[in-house]
Amino acid sequence: MKLLRKLPEAEFEIMKVVWEKEPPLTSSMLMEELRQTKEWKVPTLSSLLSRLVERGYLSTEKKGKERTYYPLITEDEYLQFESQDFRQRYSQRSWISLMNAFYDGEVLKDEELDQMQAWLDTKRKTDG
Known part of the structure; x- marks a missing residue:
């Protein structure tokens, strides 16, 4: 498994949408989906997407004026990481x-x- 780090809540919200949809996804598509629950501005989403690319959760390509995004980490891989992290922190528990x-x-x-x-x-x- 790739070396993963725990995602902050805002980045996790983006990844949940990415995992639900068929790639590739554009920033416009993501903004439309997230607009239902978040009041983010375009620069906020762009910044969060850049961080996800830097952390290795997404890859991106520029196509015309729009950027497209592809998941590099599956939802199952992240769930396994989170579960292992949780178990390690509470390893004294049966x-x-x-x-x-x-x-x-x-x-x-x-x-x-x-x-x-x-x-x-x-x-x-x-x-x-």
């Missing part, structure tokens, strides 16, 4: 205590519990 912290008080559907059980069974066989 897996069970972490799972309880995530799901305490929530009602899980039988289908979700079946999926977790299937995952645990697979882990037991492969990590055994």
Whole structure:
């Protein structure tokens, strides 16, 4: 996995849109999507996109007057990074205590519990 760093909230908001859409994305397309939840000006978005390019999360090309952006990191890669980072910071906690912290008080559907059980069974066989 590539060397990743935790994204600030604003950059993470951009990446969520990038991961949802089919690349390439233009800054105009991103601004239109983000306008629904953010009140950013064009220079703000441009600055945040530049940072994401510098950090290796996006690549960019200039096409005419518009820049296009492509993700270099998948959502799954970032989720794995965030999960590992979280587990390392709370490594003194057992897996069970972490799972309880995530799901305490929530009602899980039988289908979700079946999926977790299937995952645990697979882990037991492969990590055994």
